[in-house]
Amino acid sequence: MTGGSKEPAVFVNSSRLGAFRFSPEHPFNPERVTRVFHMCEARSLLSGPRVSVVDVETAEDGLLARFHTPEYIEALKRANGGTEIDVEMLHHGIGSAENPIFKGVYDFSALSATASLVASRRILAGADTAFNPCGGFHHAHPDRASGFCYVNDIAIAIDELLAAGMRVAYVDIDAHHGDAVQEAYYETPAVLTISVHETGKTLFPWGGSEQEIGLGAGKGYNVNVPLEPGADDDVFLVVFREIVMEALRVFRPDVIVGQFGTDTFATDPLTHLRFTNNGYIQAIELLHASYPRILALGGGGYNMRDVEQGWTLLWAELAGLELEPGYGGSLGGVFLMDSSIPGSNLRDMHVYTTGPEKDRLMASARELVRNFEIEIEPLIRRGQAKN
DSSP states (O other): OOOOOSSOEEEEEOHHHHHOOSOTTOSOOTTHHHHHHHHHHHTTOSOSTTEEEEEOOSOOTTGGGGTSOHHHHHHHHHGGGSSOOOHHHHHTTOSSSSSOOOTTHHHHHHHHHHHHHHHHHHHHTTOSEEEETTOOOTTOBTTBOBTTBSSOHHHHHHHHHHHTTOOEEEEEOSSSOOHHHHHHTTTOSSEEEEEEEEOTTTSTTOOOOTTOOOOGGGTTSEEEEEEOTTOBHHHHHHHIIIIIHHHHHHHOOSEEEEEOOSTTBTTOSSOOOBBOHHHHHHHHHHHHHHOOOEEEEOOOOOSHHHHHHHHHHHHHHHHTOOOOBOOOOEETTEEOSOTTSBTGGGOOOOOOOOHHHHHHHHHHHHHHHHHIIIIIHHHHHHHHHHO
């Protein structure tokens, strides 16, 4: 745990955001905001001198124009009624099964982006960490919705930090490649963008190869770590330590903006990785120990239990709060964790890939590390030497 901060950790909450619904059958459910808040509250993680809860219930006027085109914003506004779809909306990716129109779609989008902006401003005001669970919409492009994402709250928050002179690194550990954030900063050295994700060979948005390293002045400042289906906590932690942490060490950011989706977990219904919240939290502990200023955003996660438990553990780590030892807990009669471990009744059963498949996955991870060391790390070092 990282401690010693004189400023509170900030949990950004919104009762309005948790009340929206994309559609009854849509895998993304904003209720996650409410459920994570209640789980943290029930465990006394939202009170005390190190914690501040900020409620965001009103969107900031003009916010979306910071990143999105006027035409797209107007199409999103027209979709707000949730009943009629026009050709222009479809042109901008609004109205598909993936990105449905629903009552309040514009309001939801503007409010979620405002929550991330508020979190970034609290960081600038002195908080070490801030968490917006209804953020992390990394597929939204300036002119179109994509992958359940209507607005890019991440880029809006990053730009706020950049404008204040902060040196920003973006770390994305969602199962899906952070394509629109990559696109936003692909040709600039101002932001180091890192995405650890399931390979685009098997998962939307079908990109994010290790060869995508930036262009022009941004060459070397975009790091992709595509993992093969079946990769477990062991594989993840190898690349996290040897690629993510090393890239950050060379770049030396003032603040980390993190997209911490839980859809990498073995029980997620839409993806093919085999992480658990044990490896997930271990990675965040490594990150937080070296970089105490973290703006944390939610992201993907389509098993609600994964989301609730993963983000409760995340918040406890960011806020420097101790969880009480649990009773072990069970799922279908399977013992999960040693009950002496703090928060053990939130922890997953360990899931490991074994045998020849594990050997293959680990060899693939080592190849990613070698590629980073040979092709990318020297570019970051040279760029840093010029600054």
